[in-house]
Amino acid sequence: MEIKTETIVKQCLETIQEKINDLNTLNILVIGKSGVGKSTLINTMFRGELAKTGLGRPITQEIRKIEKKDVPLVIYDTPGFELSSSQQKQVKEEIIELLEQGARSKDINDAIHCIWYCINVGANRTFDETELQWLRTLTSENQKFKVPIFIVLTQAIPKKKAQEMKQLIEKENLDIVKVVPVLAKDMEFDDEYTAKAYGLDHLVDLMSEALPQELEKAFQNVQIANLEAKKKEC
Ligand SMILES: Nc1nc2c(ncn2[C@@H]2O[C@H](COP(=O)(O)OP(=O)(O)OP(=O)(O)O)[C@@H](O)[C@H]2O)c(=O)[nH]1
Numbered sequence: 385m386e387i388k389t390e391t392i393v394k395q396c397l398e399t400i401q402e403k404i405n406d407l408n409t410l411n412i413l414v415i416g417k418s419g420v421g422k423s424t425l426i427n428t429m430f431r432g433e434l435a436k437t438g439l440g441r442p443i444t445q446e447i448r449k450i451e452k453k454d455v456p457l458v459i460y461d462t463p464g465f466e467l468s469s470s471q472q473k474q475v476k477e478e479i480i481e482l483l484e485q486g487a488r489s490k491d492i493n494d495a496i497h498c499i500w501y502c503i504n505v506g507a508n509r510t511f512d513e514t515e516l517q518w519l520r521t522l523t524s525e526n527q528k529f530k531v532p533i534f535i536v537l538t539q540a541i542p543k544k545k546a547q548e549m550k551q552l553i554e555k556e557n558l559d560i561v562k563v564v565p566v567l568a569k570d571m572e573f574d575d576e577y578t579a580k581a582y583g584l585d586h587l588v589d590l591m592s593e594a595l596p597q598e599l600e601k602a603f604q605n606v607q608i609a610n611l612e613a614k615k616k617e618c
């Protein structure tokens with residue numbers, strides 16, 4: 385019997401699609417001031433250039449939901465805190481509410497699985513007291529929900545400064561998984577010097593450890609920053 389290549393290819397694609405449909409959806413909440421590098425991080429970490437597909441769908445006044453067909457990932461993007469204090473208050477309340485809703489749901493696909501709290505290294509001399517205060521509130525509220533929180537130090541160049549900030553944050557003894565410095569994309573300073581991207585593969589490994597087993601497949605399916613880890617899962 386003659387088997388057409390076309391048929392085989394079609395069957396393969398269908399099987400792959402079925403596998404994707406079977407995956408759980410990974411939900412990540414990304415928090416951080418405007419311009420710290422949230423979109424850049426999302427686009428370099430995950431396939432599908434999610435953060436480029438526009439602003440996402442507003443699900444509350446301040447939080448946007450970014451998703452793409454056939455990518456088992458949802459990003460909840462929060463606007464930067466370059467906002468009036470009443471707007472800031474609203475964002476914070478909405479964030480806690482989102483965590484609460486997720487925790488109340490019995491479906492793993494509706495929970496928030498992980499938080500990336502992004503702080504920019506480049507623009508910060510040290511980090512400001514209001515932000516620290518909010519981090520304390522968030523981490524203590526999160527005692528109820530136990531969502532793994534990563535503090536991602538974005539644009540983490542110079543590395544030495546990033547390390548100093550990391551130590552400063554660690555001194556606070558916040559209930560978080562880890563402080564992770566990353567440079568998502570190479571950064572060019574002048575013709576002589578380009579800082580090489582780093583840290584994303586480490587973030588992938590830490591995420592793998594922190595996420596529940598049911599979500600590991602979805603995570604490895606969507607991440608493109610650590611190909612070794614991806615290959616292993618395959
Ligand atoms: N080279 C380099 N540039 C970066 C990196 N992260 C952010 N940037 C630059 O910093 C600027 C702001 O980054 P975005 O990713 O848009 O920041 P954002 O947090 O999404 O900002 P909002 O959406 O306004 O809250 C852009 O011009 C990015 O190209 C990085 O890792 N490397």
Ligand SMILES: [Mg+2]
Nearest residue numbers: 422423424435
């Ligand atoms: Mg953005």
